[in-house]
Amino acid sequence: MNTKIKKIFKHNEIYLFLIIIVFSLIITSINPAFLTLENLFDLTKSSAGMGILAIGFFIVLLSGGIDVSFTAIAIAGQYISANVLMASGVDNIFLAFLISCSVGVFLGAVNGIFISIFKLSTLIVTLGTLSAFHGALLAFVGTKAINTAELPDCFKVFGHKNIFMLSRADGTSYGLSVYVLILIGVVIFSWLILKYTMLGRGIYAIGGNRESALRSGFNIVGIQFFIYCYVGFLAGIMGVMHISLLRYSNPMYIVGTELSVIAAVVLGGARITGGTGSILGTLLGVVMISILEKNLVLMGLSSYWHQFFVGLIIIVGVSITSYQNKRRSIESLTFR
Amino acid sequence: MLGKYAKTIVLFIIMVGVFAVMVIFLQDKFLTVTNFQSISSQIPEFGLLALAMMLAMMTGGIDLSVVSITNLTGVVAAIILTKFAGPQMGEGQIILIIILAILAAVAASLVCGFINGFLIVYVGVPPILATLGTMGLFLGIAVVITEGHGVTGFPDKFLYIGSGTIGVIPIPLIIFIICTLIVALALNKTSLGLSIQMLGSNPVAARFAGINNNSVLVKTYLMTGLLAGISSIIMISRVNSMRPGYGYAYLLTAILVIVLGGVNPSGGFGTVSGVVMGVIILQLLQSGFNILAFSPFFKKFIWGFMLLLVMVINFIIAGYQQRSGKLKTRA
Numbered sequence: 001m002n003t004k005i006k007k008i009f010k011h012n013e014i015y016l017f018l019i020i021i022v023f024s025l026i027i028t029s030i031n032p033a034f035l036t037l038e039n040l041f042d043l044t045k046s047s048a049g050m051g052i053l054a055i056g057f058f059i060v061l062l063s064g065g066i067d068v069s070f071t072a073i074a075i076a077g078q079y080i081s082a083n084v085l086m087a088s089g090v091d092n093i094f095l096a097f098l099i100s101c102s103v104g105v106f107l108g109a110v111n112g113i114f115i116s117i118f119k120l121s122t123l124i125v126t127l128g129t130l131s132a133f134h135g136a137l138l139a140f141v142g143t144k145a146i147n148t149a150e151l152p153d154c155f156k157v158f159g160h161k162n163i164f165m166l167s168r169a170d171g172t173s174y175g176l177s178v179y180v181l182i183l184i185g186v187v188i189f190s191w192l193i194l195k196y197t198m199l200g201r202g203i204y205a206i207g208g209n210r211e212s213a214l215r216s217g218f219n220i221v222g223i224q225f226f227i228y229c230y231v232g233f234l235a236g237i238m239g240v241m242h243i244s245l246l247r248y249s250n251p252m253y254i255v256g257t258e259l260s261v262i263a264a265v266v267l268g269g270a271r272i273t274g275g276t277g278s279i280l281g282t283l284l285g286v287v288m289i290s291i292l293e294k295n296l297v298l299m300g301l302s303s304y305w306h307q308f309f310v311g312l313i314i315i316v317g318v319s320i321t322s323y324q325n326k327r328r329s330i331e332s333l334t335f336r
Numbered sequence: 337m338l339g340k341y342a343k344t345i346v347l348f349i350i351m352v353g354v355f356a357v358m359v360i361f362l363q364d365k366f367l368t369v370t371n372f373q374s375i376s377s378q379i380p381e382f383g384l385l386a387l388a389m390m391l392a393m394m395t396g397g398i399d400l401s402v403v404s405i406t407n408l409t410g411v412v413a414a415i416i417l418t419k420f421a422g423p424q425m426g427e428g429q430i431i432l433i434i435i436l437a438i439l440a441a442v443a444a445s446l447v448c449g450f451i452n453g454f455l456i457v458y459v460g461v462p463p464i465l466a467t468l469g470t471m472g473l474f475l476g477i478a479v480v481i482t483e484g485h486g487v488t489g490f491p492d493k494f495l496y497i498g499s500g501t502i503g504v505i506p507i508p509l510i511i512f513i514i515c516t517l518i519v520a521l522a523l524n525k526t527s528l529g530l531s532i533q534m535l536g537s538n539p540v541a542a543r544f545a546g547i548n549n550n551s552v553l554v555k556t557y558l559m560t561g562l563l564a565g566i567s568s569i570i571m572i573s574r575v576n577s578m579r580p581g582y583g584y585a586y587l588l589t590a591i592l593v594i595v596l597g598g599v600n601p602s603g604g605f606g607t608v609s610g611v612v613m614g615v616i617i618l619q620l621l622q623s624g625f626n627i628l629a630f631s632p633f634f635k636k637f638i639w640g641f642m643l644l645l646v647m648v649i650n651f652i653i654a655g656y657q658q659r660s661g662k663l664k665t666r667a
Contacts, residue, residue: 114647127588127640134633140637308479312469315469315470318465318466
């Protein structure tokens, strides 16, 4: 029993979970409305999109790479699918998802080509594609925002869909959004890939030691290509969720929020050097960041502090895991 | 082919070529005094950022926080300039305040650089993530100090730095040239510079060769911070204001020019002359695009596309050189 508890405490996730609990209690003491079912449902709905992006980024991080272009892919998928739907008059949410995800996979494939075939540095490639994709979207597709009135109904309906409803005291109702289902689906699918397929093994292997993975026979090019296409696919999903949530689309949105997603993932314990981390940790990180972002004002800090805290969290989160890694490599006399 | 000067010569040819294309296609609009003035006013502040990024990249790392450092140090200097310098003060006092502001900016930039160096060296955070975090942190501090607003209204004597000239040469350009010479000298003639190159090329070998990796890295990031701080002083004196969030477009283009200028993102290789030529090429292109009235979005697309293109070309050239036995790359 003692060793089992000790084993649990070895994982970073438990500390994050405790921090979230403590944090939630502090916020609830200031604002009792926080720990209500309705607020929690609302929180889930609005952070599901970030959760999906975080899972994508997490998988890239596992493979030892970095991808900062996912926000541009998400907004590109969103804006293009909305415009196509508006132009063609078709009002089908599945078509929207299809278009957005196709755009996402296509753009992700562009990343994949540069990274896996040309073997270029992942950060610089994705910095370049972030600029190129977003610039191309704004220059070639357009900059006009889509307001609620023009938005096809399928988005609005989708945004409101709930799994089940509960009623408040005054008779109105609220519910748990289907976004949760999508998030759970993505989580399960990603988890299955990572845990039970050779592809998943390959991802961990590349992240752990690329040279060893190569010599073990893993198809590095194929695996990396898949990873970046998958990130694009997830970004496409998030794009449609985002537009349905806001009932509004502005091609300048989403881009600029990369740091929050990255903060969530590193908070969850994923190491930049790749090879370790868990989806659970990533999700906990997303929860923490979401709660932080939405309740900063409650704690008496204006929204100006947001940027500061995100940066601080990234630094603290990464410092802890990096320092542990450093100590471990010193003790084992390996040179990173 | 032509030995180690091959890349530099190719760059020079490209630079002249771009200039020629601009002149041919945009004749009267390009060859104007105002155009050259605007080019030469942008080169210093941007070039210093490129040099800063170059130093970090030569050690095999990267510094994504350079623009945030300029934001923060600019805010620090701006606050001192506006809070302490009143119109009723004597000239001597104003100059004192200006010197104080500049010193404060330099100190702030060194602190920022040290934080970067500390995280990377002593905590062991990889440069990408460390500077990603400090990018947000430093900008966050700047935003909190100014509450998102801009700070304007600097004393005239200070603005002299940004818009004054010595002879026909603008002061910012002189500062830039001096810094370039110092960095080039440091990289090629001092032991620190050589250590940087060796460390970037192969950190483990450098360590075993007796180089104190930790101290070299910290000094590198200190220099990066310092250059960013100098850039911010030029920046704010040129536009007579400081608003947090300014200059982030420079980040991608800084990486673009140094990759264009021959710096290897994995570290170890790179020349100051290459970077300077890269800066000039970029500014020429930038000015050409402005004359052609390209939208800022299209420019964004082009910079991203160019970065990818340059990387691919470098990859192909390296492959070609490797096959012909000229380039000895590490595994």
